[in-house]
Amino acid sequence: MAITEALCDEMRQLAALYPQSRSALLPMLHLVQSAEGEVSIDGINACAEVLGITSAEVTAVSTFYTMYKRKQVGKHHIGVCINTLCGLLGGDAVYAALSERLGVGHDQPSADGEFWLERIECQAACTHAPVMTVDWEFMDDVTPATAVDIVDRLARGEVVESTRGPIIRDFAATAHTLAFPNDGLADQGSSVDDKMLAGLMIAKERGMSAPSAPAPAAPTSQTEG
Numbered sequence: 001m002a003i004t005e006a007l008c009d010e011m012r013q014l015a016a017l018y019p020q021s022r023s024a025l026l027p028m029l030h031l032v033q034s035a036e037g038e039v040s041i042d043g044i045n046a047c048a049e050v051l052g053i054t055s056a057e058v059t060a061v062s063t064f065y066t067m068y069k070r071k072q073v074g075k076h077h078i079g080v081c082i083n084t085l086c087g088l089l090g091g092d093a094v095y096a097a098l099s100e101r102l103g104v105g106h107d108q109p110s111a112d113g114e115f116w117l118e119r120i121e122c123q124a125a126c127t128h129a130p131v132m133t134v135d136w137e138f139m140d141d142v143t144p145a146t147a148v149d150i151v152d153r154l155a156r157g158e159v160v161e162s163t164r165g166p167i168i169r170d171f172a173a174t175a176h177t178l179a180f181p182n183d184g185l186a187d188q189g190s191s192v193d194d195k196m197l198a199g200l201m202i203a204k205e206r207g208m209s210a211p212s213a214p215a216p217a218a219p220t221s222q223t224e225g
């Protein structure tokens, strides 16, 4: 897919948001993924041109962060957290079931181009471990069976809702929201629930509080010798 002038306009809008235009590179790479389905060579060159930096610099950034893909992701990105808590509570089994269902391993697209499977790191959602993401929306407390069912429903084109509320769109749509988080969609759904607040509630009931932070150390004078 060619990089259109409309996409370059959106890139320039992002670049104009920052005192240093190159600070816009991360959202610009999400924008490229939303249009191209991957961080394509054309997208890299367009970012470099808009920001006045080299394609090598753009490539260096895009290959450092795992959210940027250099192959077609397909319609839906499926992430399975395999960090400590999720792994211990069943994340490894969830990943194995999805790997079998989709016929792919880590960081690979399915043969039909509909799904991309990835083992992901902690999503700061450990309260609801094991956690799976679909196009970066949370699916909390999944099991191997419910995870495969989510993929089956997406494959049938059914409407699927994140356990936190938002309707699953697709990878490209999420990538556009990541580029422009003020689109009114970024904070849909609930980000906190009773389970997440349980520790805080118990601490309040028991009158517990965190120890105050130590006072900063006084500056030491240095003698020259």
Ligand code: FES
Binding pocket: 081, 082, 083, 084, 085, 086, 087, 121, 122, 123, 124, 125, 126, 129, 131
């Ligand atoms: S370990 Fe999976 S969300 Fe934290």
